[in-house]
Amino acid sequence: MGIRVLHIVGASKYGGGFSVIFSLCRMAREKGMEPFVLTSDPVGQQECKRRGITVVAFAGIERAIRPWKDFYDGRRLATYLAQERFEIVHTHTSKGGMIGRYAASRAKVPAAFHTVHGFSAHEFSSLPARMVVAALERRAAHWCDLVLVMNSYDEAWARGFCKPEKFVYVPNGIPPERLAASQGASRDMLLSEVGIPASAHVIGNICRLCVAKNLSQFVETIAHLPHVAGRPVFGLLVGDGESMASLRALVEQLGITQRMIFLGFRDDAVRWLAAMDLFLSTSRREGMSISLLEAMGAGRAIVGTKIRGNVDCLQNGKNGILVPFGDAAATAKACQTLLEAPEYAHSLGRQAYESFLVNHTEDVFIKRVWERAYLPVLREKGLNP
Numbered sequence: 001m002g003i004r005v006l007h008i009v010g011a012s013k014y015g016g017g018f019s020v021i022f023s024l025c026r027m028a029r030e031k032g033m034e035p036f037v038l039t040s041d042p043v044g045q046q047e048c049k050r051r052g053i054t055v056v057a058f059a060g061i062e063r064a065i066r067p068w069k070d071f072y073d074g075r076r077l078a079t080y081l082a083q084e085r086f087e088i089v090h091t092h093t094s095k096g097g098m099i100g101r102y103a104a105s106r107a108k109v110p111a112a113f114h115t116v117h118g119f120s121a122h123e124f125s126s127l128p129a130r131m132v133v134a135a136l137e138r139r140a141a142h143w144c145d146l147v148l149v150m151n152s153y154d155e156a157w158a159r160g161f162c163k164p165e166k167f168v169y170v171p172n173g174i175p176p177e178r179l180a181a182s183q184g185a186s187r188d189m190l191l192s193e194v195g196i197p198a199s200a201h202v203i204g205n206i207c208r209l210c211v212a213k214n215l216s217q218f219v220e221t222i223a224h225l226p227h228v229a230g231r232p233v234f235g236l237l238v239g240d241g242e243s244m245a246s247l248r249a250l251v252e253q254l255g256i257t258q259r260m261i262f263l264g265f266r267d268d269a270v271r272w273l274a275a276m277d278l279f280l281s282t283s284r285r286e287g288m289s290i291s292l293l294e295a296m297g298a299g300r301a302i303v304g305t306k307i308r309g310n311v312d313c314l315q316n317g318k319n320g321i322l323v324p325f326g327d328a329a330a331t332a333k334a335c336q337t338l339l340e341a342p343e344y345a346h347s348l349g350r351q352a353y354e355s356f357l358v359n360h361t362e363d364v365f366i367k368r369v370w371e372r373a374y375l376p377v378l379r380e381k382g383l384n385p
Contacts, residue, residue: 003033003383005088006081008100010061012093013241014043015208016290017117019174021092024115025053027366027374033088038096061099070099077103087111087383091144094120098140105143110381112144113373118287119154123308124325134161141166145377148369150288153308168372171312172288173365176357178270179297185274194236194261196275201225201233201339204276206269206291207283209241214305216250217282217328223254224332228339232259238272240265273298278335278345283307284325296356301345303334313360319351 005028007021025035037048038056045055058080060073081089081103090113091100097114104112120133134157141147141162148170149155155169188198196202203222207213215237222235235256237247244262251260263272273279279295279302286292286309295302296313302320304310314320321338323331338345358364378384 003087004036004085005033005090006036006038006056006084006086008061008077008089008091008096009037009039009041009044009093010096010099011040011063012044012096013208014041014047017092017287018044018047019290020115020117020172022047022051022053023173023175023362023365024090024369025051026362027370030366031370031374036086038100061096063095065095070095074099074102074106078106081107081109088113090115093117098136101140101143110383111377113146113148113377114140114144115148116150116154116158116287118150118285118309119157123153124284138162145381146373148373151286151309151312153311154287170365170368170372171359172290172293173360173362174290174293174297175362176297179273179294181268181271182273182294182298185271187274190272190275194263196234196236196261197232199231201228201231201277202236202275203233203278203280203335204236204238204272205280205282206238206272206294207281207289208239209237209243209247211243212283212285213241213243214282214284214325215243215247217305217326217331218280219247219250219254219256219260220328221280221282221331221335222260223256224328225336225339226259228336231339233335233339235260236263236272236275237261238263238266238269270294270298273300276300278303278338280331280335281305281310282325282331283310286310288312293356293360296352296360299349299353301338301349302352303331303338305331313355314352315355318348319355320348 028035036054036056038058039045048055088111089104089109091097092115101114138161147167149167150172158167191198225233251257279300281292281304283305288309304314305325306322314322316322321334323334
């Protein structure tokens with residue numbers, strides 16, 4: 001039996017973070033290791049099993065912060081890790097990362113890593129919130145060998161409260177083949193499926209509908225653009241989440257019910273990139289958005305908020321357009337510029353695709369993780385896959 005690697009997620013909902021985990025599981029298999037995933041999310045469990053990845057059933061690591069229960073869950077997890085003798089633990093998300101790293105340290109797991117999918121404190125957080133998160137992350141960094149960060153903002157911030165050698169910058173990546181569905185899809189057929197006229201401009205996004213995605217700015221942008229160049233403008237959101245009801249209420253309030261389409265969760269989400277003339281990311285915070293990378297890989301023209309993660313992928317005016325967070329009017333103006341200049345939009349999309357191939361494929365991601373993180377630590381620990 002090869003080295004066993006346990007990825008700890010906990011109760012976090014299925015989303016872009018799982019794409020990173022699946023890439024790391026692929027890396028483990030290619031290096032002769034055996035991957036496992038600890039998740040209690042039903043969709044996450046289903047997707048793991050579909051890929052032949054063993055799911056670890058461990059009740060606990062809930063999303064809500066409950067100090068005494070969290071401490072108890074950490075102790076229970078440490079006992080489990082000691083019994084099962086995993087050689088590597090790799091944690092993900094803020095909650096899974098805190099409890100998982102504590103448990104791995106207590107159980108004396110030989111090697112431990114943590115991937116930051118965006119620190120819970122970000123550029124818009126208050127100073128007290130940033131101080132609390134920094135204190136917690138400083139402590140948790142002692143419980144693992146390396147912390148992997150996905151964007152330059154998080155790397156720079158982390159180096160301010162912890163030893164630089166504890167952190168490794170590894171930008172996200174996805175397999176190009178997952179985009180085949182979008183490349184083979186018919187735009188007209190997709191639009192007819194949801195009742196959007198073929199003559200319409202379509203601005204879209206694929207994401208979990210939650211506060212962090214700041215989708216009220218997306219909806220308000222659509223409200224600002226009833227028509228461009230004589231063609232109606234429709235918004236298309238693919239995904240589900242806790243913000244669905246409030247977003248629908250905002251759409252009704254703004255009077256754009258007929259021009260704003262909510263598709264909900266779709267197994268074929270990537271296919272809908274073919275229906276979009278523009279990909280619009282209005283997020284408040286990201287680690288490095290998987291859906292943004294998908295849009296780059298599909299060669300879409302992209303407008304994104306100027307936040308961490310996005311600025312690592314997009315160079316304003318070269319392979320996308322960056323707009324201020326919270327400014328729907330400026331976002332609408334940027335979208336209008338691209339819709340009125342299809343050749344310019346096509347040029348940005350082509351540059352986005354080329355940037356994707358150089359920096360953000362799964363192969364590039366795996367190579368960086370292995371060479372910058374896993375290999376040095378495994379050699380130091382005497383673990384030979």
